[in-house]
Amino acid sequence: MERKEIHHTKNEMSGTMYHHGDLKQEMIRKGIQLLYKEGYEGFSLRKVAAACNVSHAAPYRHFRSKDELFQAINLEISIRLKEALLKDLEHYRDDPGTRMLEMCKRYLSFMVENPDYFRYIFMTGHARQIVVTGDDILLEDENHPFSIGRKHAREYFSRFHENESGWVQDFLALWSQIQGLTLLIVNGTLGFSGNYMDYAERMICEQLKLLL
Amino acid sequence: MERKEIHHTKNEMSGTMYHHGDLKQEMIRKGIQLLYKEGYEGFSLRKVAAACNVSHAAPYRHFRSKDELFQAINLEISIRLKEALLKDLEHYRDDPGTRMLEMCKRYLSFMVENPDYFRYIFMTGHARQIVVTGDDILLEDENHPFSIGRKHAREYFSRFHENESGWVQDFLALWSQIQGLTLLIVNGTLGFSGNYMDYAERMICEQLKLLL
DNA sequence: TCATTATGTTTACAGTGTAAACATAAGAAT
DNA sequence: ATTCTTATGTTTACACTGTAAACATAATGA
Numbered sequence: 001m002e003r004k005e006i007h008h009t010k011n012e013m014s015g016t017m018y019h020h021g022d023l024k025q026e027m028i029r030k031g032i033q034l035l036y037k038e039g040y041e042g043f044s045l046r047k048v049a050a051a052c053n054v055s056h057a058a059p060y061r062h063f064r065s066k067d068e069l070f071q072a073i074n075l076e077i078s079i080r081l082k083e084a085l086l087k088d089l090e091h092y093r094d095d096p097g098t099r100m101l102e103m104c105k106r107y108l109s110f111m112v113e114n115p116d117y118f119r120y121i122f123m124t125g126h127a128r129q130i131v132v133t134g135d136d137i138l139l140e141d142e143n144h145p146f147s148i149g150r151k152h153a154r155e156y157f158s159r160f161h162e163n164e165s166g167w168v169q170d171f172l173a174l175w176s177q178i179q180g181l182t183l184l185i186v187n188g189t190l191g192f193s194g195n196y197m198d199y200a201e202r203m204i205c206e207q208l209k210l211l212l
Numbered sequence: 213m214e215r216k217e218i219h220h221t222k223n224e225m226s227g228t229m230y231h232h233g234d235l236k237q238e239m240i241r242k243g244i245q246l247l248y249k250e251g252y253e254g255f256s257l258r259k260v261a262a263a264c265n266v267s268h269a270a271p272y273r274h275f276r277s278k279d280e281l282f283q284a285i286n287l288e289i290s291i292r293l294k295e296a297l298l299k300d301l302e303h304y305r306d307d308p309g310t311r312m313l314e315m316c317k318r319y320l321s322f323m324v325e326n327p328d329y330f331r332y333i334f335m336t337g338h339a340r341q342i343v344v345t346g347d348d349i350l351l352e353d354e355n356h357p358f359s360i361g362r363k364h365a366r367e368y369f370s371r372f373h374e375n376e377s378g379w380v381q382d383f384l385a386l387w388s389q390i391q392g393l394t395l396l397i398v399n400g401t402l403g404f405s406g407n408y409m410d411y412a413e414r415m416i417c418e419q420l421k422l423l424l
Numbered sequence: 425t426c427a428t429t430a431t432g433t434t435t436a437c438a439g440t441g442t443a444a445a446c447a448t449a450a451g452a453a454t
Numbered sequence: 455a456t457t458c459t460t461a462t463g464t465t466t467a468c469a470c471t472g473t474a475a476a477c478a479t480a481a482t483g484a
Contacts, residue, residue: 020463044440055464057442062462066441123335127401134406172393173415177385180392189339194346203385232432256471267433269473274431278472 024062024072026052031073035116040124045069067126074126077117081145084110096156097210103152104178104204105197108185112196115186122183135165137172149175160209174207236274236284238264243285247328252336257281286338289329293357296322308368309422315364316390316416317409320397324408327398334395347377349384361387372421386419 092099111118157167184190242263304311323330369379396402
């Protein structure tokens with residue numbers, strides 16, 4: 001009971017060992033690295049396995065398919081994104097407009113700095129399903145980055161409407177715009193001679209009905 | 213000189229023939245069909261070759277790589293898109309706002325009906341480079357669908373600005389929004405209980421500064 | 425008629441995801 | 455301690471993929 005982790009992770013042990021120790025987590029870590037280095041096209045299960053010093057079939061003990069590894073990576077990324085969005089957000093407590101602007105900018109920055117995250121999540125059918133009903137726009141998972149954005153947007157946009165569901169259209173408009181700009185920048189369609197964030201900021205402010 | 217096309221396309225000849233006749237064009241046509249049927253993931257050179265009743269290496273006489281076939285498909289799609297955007301546009305001659313709205317809706321419809329076109333062009337790094345300078349947003353190719361949109365947007369948005377380049381920001385905002393909404397619908401992120409076009413229309417009208 | 429060129433086919437190879445059979449090590453039960 | 459079971463590796467195999475090289479055939483032009 002007392003001495004655990006005797007046989008974990010090759011680093012802690014001397015030579016090579018039959019059992020890896022924590023292959024699942026290392027597959028996810030190395031998978032993200034590979035995604036970062038070689039992009040979505042260059043990504044392969046076998047390369048990740050090799051990066052973990054493990055035979056190409058070993059991953060199948062932890063993931064039933066390549067796609068399942070992707071889902072695990074997806075989850076890990078969404079956690080990082082959520083952290084990035086929420087970090088030190090209380091600085092903007094009494095300025096909801098600036099807070100919204102800040103979150104939008106953070107989202108864009110995160111994706112631009114980690115383009116393969118975006119590429120992976122939104123360009124390969126691995127995004128979570130979100131449903132727009134008559135008066136709400138909802139994802140089951142409360143912890144998902146989207147739900148964070150939704151919560152803030154609802155609180156923010158509600159002030160501009162009398163009816164209970166008016167914020168939905170505003171949020172949809174804002175979210176589409178951010179998402180589109182992110183896509184165009186991340187996939188290399190749009191190049192800026194100056195700083196792209198200037199354009200983004202003006203655009204977002206207008207969408208947030210903020211005065212410039 | 214007179215009798216040409218004697219030996220073209222298997223359809224016109226009796227049995228099978230060594231030379232196909234117009235493999236290049238049929239690869240593009242069948243390629244688009246395959247894209248439509250199996251999606252970008254299920255797409256392969258060998259399947260397209262098989263669909264053309266031709267050995268798997270034959271395409272290499274016309275395309276140096278899979279990517280080059282994709283570029284040809286890209287071009288073909290952009291032509292179809294342009295046609296869809298411009299068809300009967302003179303009906304809206306004296307109502308620029310409605311015309312812009314109509315073009316945006318057509319773009320969205322086209323992509324929703326042909327999701328793999330969008331997936332292919334914008335999710336696989338095959339989109340054309342567009343540069344945003346201080347006072348313009350430009351693509352060299354005048355015939356590209358983007359350039360069509362740019363022309364109309366410039367004419368339309370200019371009325372709201374005194375300075376010569378004010379329209380750029382407006383166009384960027386509109387384009388990002390359409391593109392983002394399209395992405396979210398096409399990749400299945402966003403599901404609508406009602407008609408998605410209602411939401412889209414309200415959104416676009418607002419972006420066009422049109423009264424509802 | 426014959427050489428050249430365009431355009432096919434066959435064969436080959438390395439890389440992919442995945443499944444099956446096998447091997448080993450860890451932990452539980454005896 | 456020894457043995458059984460289970461978790462987690464490895465090897466081998468297969469059907470795909472893109473692509474290159476060698477070869478074959480048919481159209482073209484001298």
